[in-house]
Amino acid sequence: MTGDRRYGAIVIGGGHNGLVCGAFLAKAGLSVLIVEAADTLGGAARNAEIAEGYVAPACAHILHLLHPQVRARLKLRRHGLRLAARRLPTVALDAQGDHLTIRGRHLEGVISDDDVRAWRRLRRRLLRMAGALHPFLGRVPPRLGSDSWRDRLMLIRLALAVRRLGKREMREFLRIVNMNVADLLDDELSDARLKGALAFDAVLGTNFGPRSPGSVLTWLYRLAGEVGSGRTGLAIPQGGMAGLTEALAASARSFGADIWTGTAVKRIVVEGDRAVAVELESGNVLRTRAVLSSADPRATFLNLVGPEHLDTGFLRGVRGIRSNGLAAKLNLALDGLPEFTGLDRAALAGRIVIAPDIAHVERAFDQTKYGAYAAEPAIEITIPTLHDASLAPAGGHVLSAVVQYAPYGLAAGWEAHRDAFADRVMESIERYAPGLARRIVGRQVLTPADIEREFRITGGHWHHGDLAADQIFMLRPVPGWAQYETPISGLFLCGAGAHPGGGVTGAAGMNAARRVLSTRHGKDAG
Ligand SMILES: Cc1cc2nc3c(=O)[nH]c(=O)nc-3n(C[C@H](O)[C@H](O)[C@H](O)COP(=O)(O)OP(=O)(O)OC[C@H]3O[C@@H](n4cnc5c(N)ncnc54)[C@H](O)[C@@H]3O)c2cc1C
Structure with missing residues (x-):
């Protein structure tokens, strides 16, 4: 780590958007540093070892939204991105075993x-x-x-x-x-x-x-x-989500960007109304012409900038951003392939959904209004090891489940109820996959509160802030500031909290980089 070099732009966060943003800026000729608090790049789109030799997608497990310009302009294929699976069908589970497969426009199963x-x-x-x-x-x-x-x-x-x-x-x-x-x-x-x-x-x-x-x-x-x-379509990268992250990092480095992991930013240094540096938790201060934050907007403004630098109207807007997450993650390390009643190996390789009817999903959502987690959640499952055996020891498998609905603010508190929640999710899955629990050799549960802590995402929200009519497009993250710029000159947002929101798209990072390059900050930094 060289603390004495002055960078034209510093990107806070090495999640996929931070990497995309840094790569585009470096490609345009800026000297760029990307600093990531965690020891591993990727943010919510990184891998996690959940038991010895078992590698699961920490949060995101399906790649289906990556912006085509990100893939092409950053030459991700040249930098190693390979897909282990593409065009995954969705298998809609049915309590009676009458499952339905949705393959684009085609429906397979008994249906009128x-x-x-x-x-x-x-x-x-x-x-x-x-x-x-x-x-x-x-x-x-x-x-x-x-x-x-x-x-x-x-x-x-x-x-x-x-x-x-x-x-x-x-x-x-x-x-x-x-x-x-x-x-x-x-x-x-x-x-x-x-x-x-x-x-x-x-x-x-x-x-x-x-x-x-x-x-x-x-x-x-x-x-x-x-x-x-x-x-x-719905895809799974070779090597898990890290396959994407590594390609993004390689692309950014090929354009000259530096990337530091294990480096948390404590504060964005503001002089007058201008961002002039970032102060690391180590105490190092790095001066720069442009700061781009892929941390969520609440964390960026309330923690890293500080309310004292913001006017009350803007501050009210930021405090009003709804960012309490409702999605949790359950990752299982299994000593063999799970059996789901009525599903063969080919069907198991798809995206398996437990949402047997609309009422099931709505009931699950209802309970969260009263601070409870869903007794019968809606669940999206993938088994990435069916496409990429390198993610588990020989014969072993990883089951990755996104579980909705689990409120960030669980009324009873997550610390005492995390295991009971995971057991409830297991019961829901075992209804379709009897005997699954006997195969488990490791289990990772991430509630939105865990996601907040481990990934530094306020509220543990999938999109860093609700995606809703009043927090979308020209109103994202707050009205008047949807162009990646902020009231602090030289400070830009480049993560999921900005337009167009979350999902592994890279679009926020790409758009933010373009915005910076069109301003004097980008020109001065070049
Ligand atoms: C349970 C769950 C499942 C999901 N599944 C999918 C899916 O299957 N497909 C899909 O497309 N999307 C999925 N998503 C959404 C997707 O993962 C996120 O929207 C996306 O990864 C956000 O990317 P980002 O780069 O904007 O932010 P993040 O991934 O949150 O990255 C921000 C980075 O900034 C770092 N950081 C924060 N503060 C600091 C600081 N002070 N100093 C240094 N570094 C800092 C963080 O450590 C983090 O690495 C899922 C989300 C969740 C929660």
Whole structure:
């Protein structure tokens, strides 16, 4: 570590967005340092050894939203990114063993022709709408009420994208966009398994249930990200999520960026209204022209900058960001392949979903309103070792489960209830996979409170802050500051808390880098 070099830009956080941001800045010729508090890069998209030789995806386990420009411009393939699996189907489990496989437009299992046709129609329509939204994920949002031609042009483009859907589809878009996904699905489809799995897709990672208004918007948002992944679909990188992180780090280094792990930033040093340096927990102060923070907005402003440097209006906005997470993680190290009733090995290699109907997901969500975790959670399971045997000792497997709903603020407190929660999740999975518990040789449970502590994400939130109509696009993270800049000159946001939100997209990092490069901070730093 060389403390005496002065960097043009310092990126706080070596999660995937921090790495993407640092790589784009370095590619443009800036001298860049990325500092990561943890000993391992990747943030919520890193691997974790959960038992000797068993490597699980710590939080994120499916790669399906990576922005195509991130993949192409950072030359991730050249830097080692390989996919162990792509186009994973979704297997919607059914309590009676009548499981349904969703493979894009195709449905496999016992299901009516009417539902097959209705799903194709609905999917086509949603993908067209998502396709219209996709370009805006990779752009800096416009300013509201601004006179600048750039902002106006962007708003015109947005209106045109929706207009280009055609009159009928545009009306339909405006009709459904604020609806709840349960109503939409009930209008269109009748199969309970299909509706359950799709409703779960719409709310995964959000603080919504299927009956929450806005859950169609979050579904479209997810689909807009998936549109960019083209034919790759739901994928698992070779080497787990670390496969992606290592490729990003290699790309950043190839452009000259330095990366320090095990280096936590204690404070962003502000002089006047300008960020001039970062102070490390070691006490080292590193001066720079631009600071980019991929820590969540609350942590960035309330902890690293400090309220004393912010005006009350902005501070109120930041304090108002809703960022209490609802998703937990259960990772299992198994001494053999688990058996799920009615699923063969090929089906086990898919994305397995426990959300047998809409009511199941909604009931699970309901309980969190009263500070409890779901008695019967909705769960997304992958078994990455079926695609990449290097992640476990010979014959062993890893089961990765994202569990919704587990509230950050559990009324009874997580310390005393973490194990009971994990046991409850196990019961839910064992209903479909009897005997699973006997195979366990190691278990890792991460509640949102654990995610907050281990990954430094306020509230342990998937998106660093709710994705909802009032915290999205031009309003993210707070109204008036959606362009990655902040009231502190020279300080920018570049993580999931900024537009377009979380998921392993790299879009926030890429957009933020472009924004910096278009300002005088980027030019001075170059
Ligand atoms: C349980 C769970 C499951 C998920 N599953 C999926 C999935 O399957 N697919 C998907 O696409 N998305 C998934 N997500 C969402 C996705 O993981 C995140 O949205 C994404 O990883 C956020 O990336 P980021 O780089 O913006 O932030 P982070 O990954 O949070 O990275 C920020 C980094 O900054 C570091 N940092 C913070 N403060 C400091 C400091 N003061 N000094 C130095 N470093 C600091 C942190 O240590 C961290 O490494 C999941 C999220 C959760 C919680």
